[in-house]
Amino acid sequence: MIKVEIPYTKMHGLGNSYIFLDLFSFSIEESELVDLAKKVSDINTGIGSDGLILIHPSEVAEVGMRIFNKDGSEGKNCGNGLRCVAKYAFENNLVNKSQFVIETRAGNVTAEVFLEEDIVEEVTVDMGQPTLNRQGIPMLGDDETVISEAFEVGHHPLELTAVSMGNPHAVFFVEDIDESPLYDLGPVITNDHRFPEGVNVEFIEMISETEMHFRVWERGSGVTQACGTGACAAVVASILNGYAQKDTEICVHLSGGDLFIKWAADDRVWMRGKAETTTTGTFYWKR
Numbered sequence: 001m002i003k004v005e006i007p008y009t010k011m012h013g014l015g016n017s018y019i020f021l022d023l024f025s026f027s028i029e030e031s032e033l034v035d036l037a038k039k040v041s042d043i044n045t046g047i048g049s050d051g052l053i054l055i056h057p058s059e060v061a062e063v064g065m066r067i068f069n070k071d072g073s074e075g076k077n078c079g080n081g082l083r084c085v086a087k088y089a090f091e092n093n094l095v096n097k098s099q100f101v102i103e104t105r106a107g108n109v110t111a112e113v114f115l116e117e118d119i120v121e122e123v124t125v126d127m128g129q130p131t132l133n134r135q136g137i138p139m140l141g142d143d144e145t146v147i148s149e150a151f152e153v154g155h156h157p158l159e160l161t162a163v164s165m166g167n168p169h170a171v172f173f174v175e176d177i178d179e180s181p182l183y184d185l186g187p188v189i190t191n192d193h194r195f196p197e198g199v200n201v202e203f204i205e206m207i208s209e210t211e212m213h214f215r216v217w218e219r220g221s222g223v224t225q226a227c228g229t230g231a232c233a234a235v236v237a238s239i240l241n242g243y244a245q246k247d248t249e250i251c252v253h254l255s256g257g258d259l260f261i262k263w264a265a266d267d268r269v270w271m272r273g274k275a276e277t278t279t280t281g282t283f284y285w286k287r
């Protein structure tokens, strides 16, 4: 049994929390990441979070981000994680400008940090273009877009809109967010065979053309307080269904707070929101 001391920073975006490792000053074996993600995420025997995020040197951007869910599965993108990575990178001098590129497994994004007395309070990220064709989600079936398509789950007739923000999202519109079948159907849909790589599941109640309620069952982490890529997917889905307009900032009320999302006329999705540091520490990992 070897005891390894792992320096970490815990951060969150609207309550969607992750344990961050700074690989600019610390290294860890690739083969250990899955177990470590599960271990640090555990509230009883670890630190407690929705997963693990690596901030790493990149050959194609100022910094790179990798994200692992609570179950150890690797996601390709993470909106709340990106805002936290941007805050960390700026405040820890990994970058020397307020606007910079972050490499993700889903491609590069551009982040801009906004300060209040030297502290990054808010971050805007250009999340790039959504992917709407079925095979790009990915989802089984012909390669069309999936907009309010009948999607039977058990005996529940639902209408699915599928969007990828580099990671897959199944978006469902409901009349009352508090009556959404998040806990009943979230765990079923996330593993539905029609999504060969699994899927993040969002339930949305439109309040107006510029405001919505949002709940999420995340692939690999379950119910979280917020999901940045999910909020982007929800806004894209609302516009595809005619409930909202492009080129307009839409307020998404997530359990943990508000994100402001715009699907611009050039097809790029912009996300604006807060990022916060909870604590730093040393994780004593016995392996």
Ligand SMILES: N[C@H](CCC[C@H](N)C(=O)O)C(=O)O
Pocket: 016, 067, 069, 074, 075, 076, 077, 078, 079, 080, 081, 167, 168, 200, 218, 219, 220, 221, 224, 226, 227, 228, 229, 230
């Ligand atoms: N569970 C997601 C990754 C985390 C995304 C979320 N926390 C966000 O803020 O976008 C997936 O497996 O695709």
